[in-house]
Amino acid sequence: MDEETRRALRWEEIWSQFSPRTPMGRRKKRSFIPFMPGEEAQWQAHLATQEQLLKAKQTLPEAVPHLEHHLSRLSDPTDAIGRLQQGATLTVSDWFQVKTFLWHGWKLCSLIVEIAPRFPLSYGVKAWESVLRRLNPDPVLTPSFSLAASFDSRLQKWQQILEEAEHQVREKKEQAAGDVEQVFPLQRNREGEWVVDRQAPHLAALLADPRLETVRKTPFEVVFRPAPTPEVKEACRRRSEAADRLEAVEEEVLRHLADRFRPQTRFLSGAVEEVARFDLYWAQMRMAERWNGTRPGPDRRAFRIRGGVHPFTARSLEEKGRSFTAVDIEVRQGVTGIIGPNMGGKTVALTTVGLIASLGQYGFLVPARTCSMPLVNWITGVIGDGQDVQAGLSTFGAEVKRIAEVLQRPSAGLLLIDEPGRGTHPLEGAALSASLTSYLAERRNWSLQVTHFSEVLEVSGIQVYRVAGLSDLPAETAEGDWERMLEERMDYRLLPWSGESIPRDALSIAGMLGIPPAILKEARNRLSRSAEKTEHKGVGG
Amino acid sequence: MNKGPVRSLAVIGLAKNVGKTTVLCGLAEREAAVGRSLGILSIGVDGEEWDVWSLKPKPVVMIPPGCLVATAASLLDERGGDWELVESTPFYSPLGRVTLARARRRTRIKLAGVTRTEEVREVIARLLAQGAERVLVDGAYDRRAAASPWVTDAAVCVAGAVMAHSLDGVMEKMEEAIRLITLPEAKDPLLRSAAEAARVGGRVVGIRKGRLETLPFTSLLLADRVRSMWTAGEWEGLALPGSLTDRGLELLASAANRPPAVVLTDPTRSFVSLTALRRFYRKGGTLSYLKGVRLAAVAVNPVSPDGYAFDPEEMKERAARICAPVPVFDAIRDQAEVLDGINQCLSGG
Known part of the structure; x- marks a missing residue:
């Protein structure tokens, strides 16, 4: 699918709302590719899994918030895995990230097993738990991570030594300060300092006392703290040594942990992939939930869609208080045409088929009541104003260029064309459109095209649908909400066409849109004269 | 509060x-x-x-x-x-x-x-x-x-x-x-409604003849538009979704009409000087907050x-x-x- 096709089908809107919850899911989405011909079995299995998740979600709705909570909290350990594989050690926060992944992955796995027991998992709950326990040496599993004493008994030993050393420092400092406070009327503040007013009678003695050292002086006060005694210095030295030893043990524990855990990187890589896979399934299922999606079945011959909807077009219409008329259509190999009045929803039908085919091919449950379809090599739309200003091409030029490119493709695909030949002289346009149709009718592509040219309908071997069209035409001068008026009178359904005459509604619609009656009258006169003169022109407006 | x-x-x-x-x-x-x-x-x-x-x-x-x-x-x-x-x-x-x-x-x-x-x-x-x-x-x-x-x-x-x-x-x-x-919270229910509407809608909300009117700007920065709107009617109150500066206060005080009761969502939105505020009060204006x-x-x-x-x-x-x-x-x-x-x-x- 190229960019123009994506734009015409509003594919980017679909894609932007397809939101995996995890970093690895989002990464996998970037390389997400459609199923291709020959992958029908995998495609159907993929869809069946989504159906299973959808059913599970509906059966056990209370488990869903938990599952989504764990999905949203999963961290991505990919960088940490890479560094472990390169022989590096990890920091505490790296290990926390790995453990966060394992914790939420373990919880997620348990929930998947509970709500969707048939979901294909490479690693069971026990495998997750077993790896998690390597970062959780205590019997009770927790989501947090620290260099707990259970990793190495020396941690506790040096921690206790450090605490004892700190206690000694405090005690020696307290003793040194207490000695001073026995002699002078002083009281330490929260910082362990003495703030002495400049007017204090004992200031000179304090300044001269070697047991105190000055922190700072201001014009109003002098701040002292106890000078370190030999006992305090020794206690500080021991504390520093204990802290260094503890730090060394911690580094060693981190090194050993990396060495012991390194064999688990294969599990971790597989688990990251598994989580990403589930995340994508879940995100696809959540999308399909929005449009009450149905599983497209395999069909080598035709796209058969009943009750097809374009969700975004349907939503736009709903916002205007209007409703979407579901599309019923069968597109076989060769050419399928759609004819009908202007504003009869022909292009909407075209894009609905294109979107459903694309969603199906990407493994989504599709917005239709029923659907079967083939997997195709490509889906291309030549829809709307494709002017290529940069290449200096007009609407007609751009359209022809795109069609020419498609015709050169060796493999078969779905081709959606909106009114080919409309952008040039009507006679030439009709001739080109008919000959193109004739050519495509013999090809293996599934071509769906909207046309106004009667010449196209004369091509043998094509099937045609017509928009049911307007009934009860309003007065052309009627005032009011023309959109509402049109919708009330337009039957947007696609009906198989078998050669019956098609009412011409373009002038009626032009009247509804405000073209003055005099102009319409003149147009009708010209139309009558023209019909008398020539065998040509169009169908359906 | x-x-x-x-x-x-x-x-x-x-x-x-x-x-x-x-x-x-x-x-x-x-x-x-x-x-x-x-x-x-x-x-x-x-x-x-x-x-x-x-x-x-x-x-x-x-x-x-x-x-x-x-x-x-x-x-x-x-x-x-x-x-x-x-x-x-x-x-x-x-x-x-x-x-x-x-x-x-x-x-x-x-x-x-x-x-x-x-x-x-x-x-x-x-x-x-x-x-x-x-x-x-x-x-x-x-x-x-x-x-x-x-x-x-x-x-x-x-x-x-x-x-x-x-x-x-x-x-x-x-x-x-x-x-x-520590300026007070607004007590007048109408003023509080205006402040709530300004906070939720992100637009300046005025009070005129006892009714709330959402104005087409988000701050007082567009001085000309505010001034023309301001002189066009007698506003009793004004709720701002964003900040208030001395310039904003002066703008409100400079109109011929009596300055309004101004309400901000909270004190962190107030960037006025005490001098400007005193002048504003002397002319009859007030300043309060939706939440102090x-x-x-x-x-x-x-x-x-x-x-x-x-x-x-x-x-x-x-x-x-x-x-x-x-x-x-x-x-x-x-x-x-x-x-x-x-x-x-x-x-x-």
Whole structure:
């Protein structure tokens, strides 16, 4: 699918709302590719899994918030895995990230097993738990991570030594300060300092006392703290040594942990992939939930869609208080045409088929009541104003260029064309459109095209649908909400066409849109004269 | 205004280098001493080794055992053994992902700031969920948002000698800040409705002839449009979704009509000077807030890092007169009981 096709089908809107919850899911989405011909079995299995998740979600709705909570909290350990594989050690926060992944992955796995027991998992709950326990040496599993004493008994030993050393420092400092406070009327503040007013009678003695050292002086006060005694210095030295030893043990524990855990990187890589896979399934299922999606079945011959909807077009219409008329259509190999009045929803039908085919091919449950379809090599739309200003091409030029490119493709695909030949002289346009149709009718592509040219309908071997069209035409001068008026009178359904005459509604619609009656009258006169003169022109407006 | 127990407290400096971190550490230490579990986070442009405004080394925060912090994971790794990492957040500081951790022993940390208001709210909620009984928010100087009543339950303001070279100057600036923070909440139901509508809709909302009218602008910055609208009708009240400056006040006061009753969402949106506000009141205008800040205490620091100091007693006494009934304390000179008293007030409502 190229960019123009994506734009015409509003594919980017679909894609932007397809939101995996995890970093690895989002990464996998970037390389997400459609199923291709020959992958029908995998495609159907993929869809069946989504159906299973959808059913599970509906059966056990209370488990869903938990599952989504764990999905949203999963961290991505990919960088940490890479560094472990390169022989590096990890920091505490790296290990926390790995453990966060394992914790939420373990919880997620348990929930998947509970709500969707048939979901294909490479690693069971026990495998997750077993790896998690390597970062959780205590019997009770927790989501947090620290260099707990259970990793190495020396941690506790040096921690206790450090605490004892700190206690000694405090005690020696307290003793040194207490000695001073026995002699002078002083009281330490929260910082362990003495703030002495400049007017204090004992200031000179304090300044001269070697047991105190000055922190700072201001014009109003002098701040002292106890000078370190030999006992305090020794206690500080021991504390520093204990802290260094503890730090060394911690580094060693981190090194050993990396060495012991390194064999688990294969599990971790597989688990990251598994989580990403589930995340994508879940995100696809959540999308399909929005449009009450149905599983497209395999069909080598035709796209058969009943009750097809374009969700975004349907939503736009709903916002205007209007409703979407579901599309019923069968597109076989060769050419399928759609004819009908202007504003009869022909292009909407075209894009609905294109979107459903694309969603199906990407493994989504599709917005239709029923659907079967083939997997195709490509889906291309030549829809709307494709002017290529940069290449200096007009609407007609751009359209022809795109069609020419498609015709050169060796493999078969779905081709959606909106009114080919409309952008040039009507006679030439009709001739080109008919000959193109004739050519495509013999090809293996599934071509769906909207046309106004009667010449196209004369091509043998094509099937045609017509928009049911307007009934009860309003007065052309009627005032009011023309959109509402049109919708009330337009039957947007696609009906198989078998050669019956098609009412011409373009002038009626032009009247509804405000073209003055005099102009319409003149147009009708010209139309009558023209019909008398020539065998040509169009169908359906 | 919240009058119950304070679960989140912002510590904000009225200028750079007033000693905010010292106050924060003092409050944290006393909370820990009485066995209350704490959470600490920072808001603003923190995260660098050096303060971006003063180019002085940023102070580390002393953390008592059991205390929770929210900071960048890379900063926790500097003393990795001291921490139990408990939760990753989806938010990022300039130094990396913000992670919640509990101190396993007394330690120190640099706090990497969470930058967006809604993220601060979320991190506070997560710290409380992890067991913190109260969360202290270290509000960087440029981020008044920490004190926003929509973010924290109460605030402690820190004033320091660094604010001016004379004690009179410091007092003047402090008074200005405190007066503006403690202006009353709007009582008139119509004015409150206008303020609520402005806050939710993000548009200026006027009151004319007893009815609310949403105006087609988001602030008073478009002076010409505001002036023409203003002179066109007699407005009784005006609610702003954003900030108010002296220029905005002057604009409202310059019209021939009587100035309106102006209401802001909260005090952190007020950037007016006391002089301009007094002039505005003299002409008949008023200024109030939809939600006021509960000012729990004011801390004073008589020593400037620039090398001068004021008489600590005098500074504290004068500050107490300005701030009454809000308690004033000196985090360095006051004994632990004073801080305990403040913490107790926060718990008791």
